Ligand SMILES: [Fe+2]
């Protein structure tokens with residue numbers, strides 16, 4: 612695929628060409644603005660209305676952070692930490708997911724006529740590319756062995772590909788919020804690394820906020836006769852995501868080394884990023900709290916993604932019932 616400027620001419624192709632911040636206050640202000648936004652319009656923001664669509668696009672543009680995430684002088688890691696970082700089974704999938712997201716969002720944005728929505732989704736593609744650049748530079752700095760990246764091929768069904776990326780981001784980001792907080796609390800990684808990835812986490816929160824509102828806008832403005840086909844497609848996307856998450860991805864690199872990638876790492880990898888023992892219900896609680904915290908600064912009239920928090924509540928409830936039942940059994944045995 613071509614250069615990013617073909618997709619989005621308002622920002623330079625590479626994050627390296629963005630203007631540097633004038634001072635530390637500008638960095639702090641940009642960070643605050645990226646996390647807080649409210650529409651000056653009064654009254655409800657009904658999906659399908661012009662006011663809702665403008666609010667969604669303005670939110671995405673106004674909360675863009677030109678300074679973060681950025682590439683840092685990667686800290687020197689002690690051998691044990693370096694080993695832990697290098698052996699996390701996420702790097703291939705992380706780099707490829709960002710690459711795929713960039714491509715799919717750009718391809719979808721190219722089909723959109725509405726200038727506000729086109730601007731937002733194109734910028735989202737640009738931001739995915741910045742995530743990929745940060746990851747690629749970290750992978751190079753720590754010499755993390757990578758499987759070769761597959762070619763990024765333009766999807767045939769662009770809408771399907773955009774839906775797959777959007778819904779997976781909603782699920783993955785939700786659990787990544789909890790996982791990231793756990794890693795931060797455990798002090799497992801040096802602070803420079805968590806500080807570098809923090810703005811990426813918040814950008815993912817903005818991305819899924821945009822996706823949830825785009826979806827509502829799209830549904831509300833689509834002709835009624837397209838709706839049944841679209842809803843069937845959404846269901847098929849969920850089916851595909853469940854299937855994908857039930858499998859591990861195995862690829863072989865040019866040295867014959869097998870790379871196993873865990874699509875569910877954001878849920879199953881808590882032990883690998885934190886030396887804290889946490890039960891499943893407690894982890895779900897943490898994800899729900901972090902989700903609330905990250906969304907709290909944005910206009911409450913904009914819709915939030917609901918599926919992942921719903922899954923988390925179900926898992927938390929089931930986990931608590933299990934804990935209660937096994938506690939009773941143990942007590943009766945004594
Ligand atoms: Fe991303």
Ligand SMILES: [Fe+2]
Nearest residue numbers: 739780815818
């Ligand atoms: Fe994203």
